[in-house]
Amino acid sequence: MATARLARTGRFVWSGWAGLAGLSVFAAVWQAGHEAYGSFILPAPAETFASVVALLAEPESWRIVWATAGRALLGFGIAAGIGTMAGTLAGYHPAIMRLARPQITLMLGVPPIAWIVLLMIWFGNGVGTVSATAAVACLPIVFIAAAEGIATRDRGLDDMARAAGLGPIRRLLRIGMRQMLHTLFPALVMALGTAFKASIMAELLANAGGVGEELAVARANLDVSLALAWILLSVTALITVEYGLLQPLRAEIETWREAARPWGVRR
Amino acid sequence: MTLLQLDKVGHAFLGRTVLERIDLGISAGELVALVGPSGSGKSTLAHIAAGLVEPRMGRVNRRYRRHAVIFQEPRLLPWKRTADNIGLGLAGQRVGGDARRRKLHAVASRVALEYGDLEKFPAQLSGGMRQRAAIARALIAEPDFIFFDEPFSALDVALKRRMQDIVVDTVAHSGLSGLFITHDLSEAVRIAHRILVLDRNGRGIAGSRIVPSRPGERDDRFVFETSVEFLAGDRLFAHVNDCDERSLP
Ligand SMILES: Nc1ncnc2c1ncn2[C@@H]1O[C@H](COP(=O)(O)OP(=O)(O)O)[C@@H](O)[C@H]1O
Ligand SMILES: [Mg+2]
Numbered sequence: 001m002a003t004a005r006l007a008r009t010g011r012f013v014w015s016g017w018a019g020l021a022g023l024s025v026f027a028a029v030w031q032a033g034h035e036a037y038g039s040f041i042l043p044a045p046a047e048t049f050a051s052v053v054a055l056l057a058e059p060e061s062w063r064i065v066w067a068t069a070g071r072a073l074l075g076f077g078i079a080a081g082i083g084t085m086a087g088t089l090a091g092y093h094p095a096i097m098r099l100a101r102p103q104i105t106l107m108l109g110v111p112p113i114a115w116i117v118l119l120m121i122w123f124g125n126g127v128g129t130v131s132a133t134a135a136v137a138c139l140p141i142v143f144i145a146a147a148e149g150i151a152t153r154d155r156g157l158d159d160m161a162r163a164a165g166l167g168p169i170r171r172l173l174r175i176g177m178r179q180m181l182h183t184l185f186p187a188l189v190m191a192l193g194t195a196f197k198a199s200i201m202a203e204l205l206a207n208a209g210g211v212g213e214e215l216a217v218a219r220a221n222l223d224v225s226l227a228l229a230w231i232l233l234s235v236t237a238l239i240t241v242e243y244g245l246l247q248p249l250r251a252e253i254e255t256w257r258e259a260a261r262p263w264g265v266r267r
Numbered sequence: 268m269t270l271l272q273l274d275k276v277g278h279a280f281l282g283r284t285v286l287e288r289i290d291l292g293i294s295a296g297e298l299v300a301l302v303g304p305s306g307s308g309k310s311t312l313a314h315i316a317a318g319l320v321e322p323r324m325g326r327v328n329r330r331y332r333r334h335a336v337i338f339q340e341p342r343l344l345p346w347k348r349t350a351d352n353i354g355l356g357l358a359g360q361r362v363g364g365d366a367r368r369r370k371l372h373a374v375a376s377r378v379a380l381e382y383g384d385l386e387k388f389p390a391q392l393s394g395g396m397r398q399r400a401a402i403a404r405a406l407i408a409e410p411d412f413i414f415f416d417e418p419f420s421a422l423d424v425a426l427k428r429r430m431q432d433i434v435v436d437t438v439a440h441s442g443l444s445g446l447f448i449t450h451d452l453s454e455a456v457r458i459a460h461r462i463l464v465l466d467r468n469g470r471g472i473a474g475s476r477i478v479p480s481r482p483g484e485r486d487d488r489f490v491f492e493t494s495v496e497f498l499a500g501d502r503l504f505a506h507v508n509d510c511d512e513r514s515l516p
Pocket of ligand 2: 309310311339416417
């Protein structure tokens with residue numbers, strides 16, 4: 001099992017080369033854009049990279065990135081918790097699902113910008129608004145995935161577990177929610193990205209500090225290279241959380257899918 | 268002593284009656300086969316008897332200590348290795364560590380699963396091995412009553428016989444009782460003390476026949492001749508091999 005984990009990590013690191021190749025293509029296109037339009041519109045990748053390095057040298061920028069990441073994660077965590085619980089409930093009880101559907105449509109239909117305005121009125125300009133915006137943006141995604149995962153579970157396994165003597169709590173945790181992870185995980189990955197995007201937007205609009213406010217400052221100074229550097233930093237933070245936390249968790253839980261794949265069909 | 272007693276049990280799915288006025292009793296040490304054509308409500312009856320489905324009418328009385336159910340499909344948890352899947356049968360009891368491992372290996376070798384198979388995920392097993400794992404999951408709990416819902420239909424002839432022998436053996440040696448559902452009359456003749464025939468439309472038990480001699484003492488010739496005799500000479504079995512599902516009202 002430990003060797004399997006090591007092999008998985010090895011494969012993952014190896015697949016990093018492919019990612020690097022993709023990034024190089026991206027950088028090349030960027031460089032071409034830079035050469036066509038000049039530094040004022042689109043600074044060169046190297047230039048931007050230099051700004052990133054300069055930013056990273058200052059402890060203050062670390063603090064700013066951490067602040068944004070923390071707010072995004074707080075909103076994400078709240079949405080993941082509430083969404084999973086409510087979705088599980090709705091998955092087991094179609095009546096609750098029918099009641100919740102219009103709410104979800106409403107949440108998805110209201111533009112995030114409107115939420116930010118409302119939340120600024122309710123929470124003022126601060127962590128509350130930013131995290132709440134992130135949570136509101138993530139909640140429907142998580143809820144729908146959780147409900148879908150429970151609703152499409154294999155009911156035969158429930159009966160089997162009951163016959164084997166598992167109580168309702170253990171059945172919920174070990175059979176029902178275990179099957180839910182299959183739809184929940186992709187939704188969590190998507191929700192995490194949404195949380196970062198929504199947080200930065202809320203920070204920008206509410207002047208609530210963090211990366212969003214730095215972006216606003218860069219815009220005011222027409223400093224494109226600084227703006228791009230902040231964007232790169234926040235994307236890096238998102239990727240760190242996703243590949244450092246969510247994907248290993250997912251790989252651990254989905255070992256059996258790996259095993260079920262026929263020989264030679266490996267990613 | 269009667270371990271399982273069904274009194275006037277009836278059931279309907281979405282207003283369509285599936286079972287009506289089912290009365291049956293199974294005593295200790297008795298293995299009763301229930302035969303009936305496909306779609307006659309056998310699985311529903313087994314699920315009601317095992318407490319997985321609440322019947323619309325009637326009462327079910329259970330006087331055994333612990334039961335296990337072997338379903339028509341293996342119903343293994345795809346994310347758990349075979350060993351953990353079989354171990355799930357012990358969920359209702361507190362068995363830990365060494366005792367658990369001993370039980371696991373004993374029961375795995377009984378159903379002819381090899382040591383290496385226990386480390387595999389269900390998706391890596393063949394269909395027959397999956398069903399054998401499901402049987403092991405039922406046996407590991409050492410129940411005194413087992414519900415079998417056509418558990419061997421997916422197995423090849425040789426394995427089917429081996430599994431039937433295990434059932435006969437367990438019944439003979441550990442005083443197990445059970446309800447064995449099948450649509451295969453020769454299987455019923457081979458392993459059961461008594462055969463019940465479910466009405467073609469689930470309207471009660473059409474009748475009951477005691478199989479002469481005892482399970483384990485019956486050879487192939489006896490099984491073949493008795494099944495032919497039942498099918499040809501006994502009106503009770505006239506519909507057992509009907510293959511058409513009953514038509515919707
Ligand atoms: N969950 C269910 N909902 C609706 N109808 C069902 C359900 N389960 C079984 N039935 C119906 O009940 C009848 C008996 O099914 P079943 O007990 O599985 O038959 P058997 O096991 O004898 O083949 C069938 O007509 C089937 O369509
Ligand atoms: Mg059936």
